[in-house]
Amino acid sequence: MRILLIEDDRDAAAYQVKAxxxxxxxIDHAADGVTGYDLAYEGGYDVLIVDRMLPKMDGxxxxxxxxxxxxxxxxxxxxxxxxxxxxxxxxxxxxDDYLTKPYAFSELLARVEALARRRPKGAPEDTxxxxxELTLDRLxxxxxxxxxxxxLQPREFRLLEYLMQNAGKVVTRTMLLEHVxxxxxxPQTNVIDVHVSRLRAKIDRDFDAQLIHTVRGAGYMxxxxxx
Amino acid sequence: xxxxxxxxxxxxxxLTLAIFGFGAIGxxxxxxxxxxxxxxxxxxxxxxxxxxEAESLLEEYEAGGLRRLARTLSTRARSPSGALYLLTDAAGxxxxxxxxxxxxxxxxxxxxxxxxYQDSGGAAxxxxxxxxxxxxxGFRLLIGHDxxxxxxxxxxxxxxxxxxxxxxxxxxxxxxxxxxxRVLRRIDAMNRSAHAxxxxxxxxxxxxxxxxxxxxxxxxxxxQMLGRIGELMTGLREVSDNIAHDLRTPLTRLRNHAEEALRxxxxxxxxxxxxxxxxxxxxxxxxxxxxxxxxxRAEAGADRSGVARLDLSELVASVAELYEPVAEEKGxxxxxxxxxxxxxxxxxxLIGQALANLVDxxxxxGAAPPGEARPSEISIEARSEGENIVVEVxxxxxxxxxxxxDRVLDRFVRLESARTRAGSGLGLSLVAAVAHLHGGALxxxxxxxxxxxxxxxxxxxx
Numbered sequence: 001m002r003i004l005l006i007e008d009d010r011d012a013a014a015y016q017v018k019a020x021x022x023x024x025x026x027i028d029h030a031a032d033g034v035t036g037y038d039l040a041y042e043g044g045y046d047v048l049i050v051d052r053m054l055p056k057m058d059g060x061x062x063x064x065x066x067x068x069x070x071x072x073x074x075x076x077x078x079x080x081x082x083x084x085x086x087x088x089x090x091x092x093x094x095x096d097d098y099l100t101k102p103y104a105f106s107e108l109l110a111r112v113e114a115l116a117r118r119r120p121k122g123a124p125e126d127t128x129x130x131x132x133e134l135t136l137d138r139l140x141x142x143x144x145x146x147x148x149x150x151x152l153q154p155r156e157f158r159l160l161e162y163l164m165q166n167a168g169k170v171v172t173r174t175m176l177l178e179h180v181x182x183x184x185x186x187p188q189t190n191v192i193d194v195h196v197s198r199l200r201a202k203i204d205r206d207f208d209a210q211l212i213h214t215v216r217g218a219g220y221m222x223x224x225x226x227x
Numbered sequence: 228x229x230x231x232x233x234x235x236x237x238x239x240x241x242l243t244l245a246i247f248g249f250g251a252i253g254x255x256x257x258x259x260x261x262x263x264x265x266x267x268x269x270x271x272x273x274x275x276x277x278x279x280e281a282e283s284l285l286e287e288y289e290a291g292g293l294r295r296l297a298r299t300l301s302t303r304a305r306s307p308s309g310a311l312y313l314l315t316d317a318a319g320x321x322x323x324x325x326x327x328x329x330x331x332x333x334x335x336x337x338x339x340x341x342x343x344y345q346d347s348g349g350a351a352x353x354x355x356x357x358x359x360x361x362x363x364x365g366f367r368l369l370i371g372h373d374x375x376x377x378x379x380x381x382x383x384x385x386x387x388x389x390x391x392x393x394x395x396x397x398x399x400x401x402x403x404x405x406x407x408x409r410v411l412r413r414i415d416a417m418n419r420s421a422h423a424x425x426x427x428x429x430x431x432x433x434x435x436x437x438x439x440x441x442x443x444x445x446x447x448x449x450x451q452m453l454g455r456i457g458e459l460m461t462g463l464r465e466v467s468d469n470i471a472h473d474l475r476t477p478l479t480r481l482r483n484h485a486e487e488a489l490r491x492x493x494x495x496x497x498x499x500x501x502x503x504x505x506x507x508x509x510x511x512x513x514x515x516x517x518x519x520x521x522x523x524r525a526e527a528g529a530d531r532s533g534v535a536r537l538d539l540s541e542l543v544a545s546v547a548e549l550y551e552p553v554a555e556e557k558g559x560x561x562x563x564x565x566x567x568x569x570x571x572x573x574x575x576x577l578i579g580q581a582l583a584n585l586v587d588x589x590x591x592x593g594a595a596p597p598g599e600a601r602p603s604e605i606s607i608e609a610r611s612e613g614e615n616i617v618v619e620v621x622x623x624x625x626x627x628x629x630x631x632x633d634r635v636l637d638r639f640v641r642l643e644s645a646r647t648r649a650g651s652g653l654g655l656s657l658v659a660a661v662a663h664l665h666g667g668a669l670x671x672x673x674x675x676x677x678x679x680x681x682x683x684x685x686x687x688x689x
Contacts, residue, residue: 024481050555051351102509102513104506155548181545181549183549183576183579184576185576185577185579185580185583186514186517186518186580187550187583187587189550189553189587189590189591190553191549191550191552191553194553194554194556195549196550198552
């Protein structure tokens, strides 16, 4: 995956570049808004990571400028401004995701990977997700594993749907809260863990192969055991 | 600005000028109109007198000829009535009368005219209204009347104007004095208070006289504004004091863990564990920081962005659903009883966070004390009560003693019994701030046994 990081804090940028390279990604770095815009405009990147406050051109203008030029490269906004209004502004400017500083690298990585997998806007979504012998039909809301139907609560269904949409990739607890519950606040306790373990009980309990995995210090992942 | 320039610019001086100017113009107009009417009246009467006299003299002439006319004229000319006569021959040579010669400006039969004249006695030049008549024999007869009365009336008018101008000047000065003493002094006092406030004395308020006039209303409004600003400033100062104080503790722990990791040296297990704790500690610090920021923003209020109509019933159900598995795992029975379609104006994120904090608190501290037979239970209720929407989260735990119920709403306050457990002491502060932001209230009550937290929102925004 080719990533462009536009960030003026040299230390933070150096750390991220190193960390993304260690996870096997290609990453370029621009230290100001104008350089970043030029690089992004030339294209070829799968994801942009854009700091909100940048010299020469701020992050939101950069993204809305790219969108005006029909450049639809997914963009994740990094910002020290973490209020709901701030993130709404960021998404309105054309950003695809919003992450408040400070953050864990695992969170950034998971979100960037989720963005890179995104289909181009307008492309049809799969109606059926498959992970190994587990099938989820998004239209009929039917979930089967090895031709055995599994009854799920509506929220459990959406949880599984989001995990399967990101099959093979880490999904963090905050991503689950945001996408499955549409919550942008802190639930204090480990509520997500309990929901996932309930889902896991229904999906994995009667089978030998585990599909839903806990990734320590990061989140969860659903994965085909055969691969 | 020099003192003179300042007094010239002052409202009192301008007011003086204005009162004086308008008064003077008004007096001049009134007196001018009166003078015009009086002069017209005097002129008309004089003309009538002259015409009547001419008529009677011509009758004399017709009855008794020139001789009789002359006799009458000489009698009349001597009487001090202000009447003027002059009889001339056809060439204009004066024959008799009390005027020395025929004024050249008055042609015969040209009607009435004003003219200067010299009476035959003295050298004084006076003015008269006169008319020249032609006798049938070609002689001319001037009949006129002295205008001294008219001049005297004019003089009276001018003197009256002068007196009234003096009067208006006095009135203007009095008016200015009134304004200066009553109004400007108060404005100056307000201005001094404003400067004191700008200089940092935030407790200073604008003076209110108690008369309830416009200036009082203005001062009252500004004082309310100052009060609100003062509250916000105090709140801000408290927050920063608390942040400074309470972030030191976790920061110290963070530093300790980092040092421990360094000391761990060769033992990788030890240093890894210390590093993990460092990260956990910094995450906790960020949570505290976020919560503080959220509280500060909610308490500051004002910002209306993000406010929308939301379905509280749906939000309550969704928060309950989020916590239901955790409650079950911890052995709580979670009961939800929300009336449908409770709608209110607010920020979904903040109200959601407030509800989450309440349920989370109930889960943390609301377990039935060990050794008691009652089951752990959390009940969430939402209903409409008159003008308000009420959300209650109640548990069957140990409760909060009545004397602590206000205190636990303050930032970072944790009761002794809770100190051993994880938490920042910010949960209820945030709920209180959110309630306040939405014009509502937060109250802690006895659930006998247990704690009941009652959150009230106005159904329509205030």
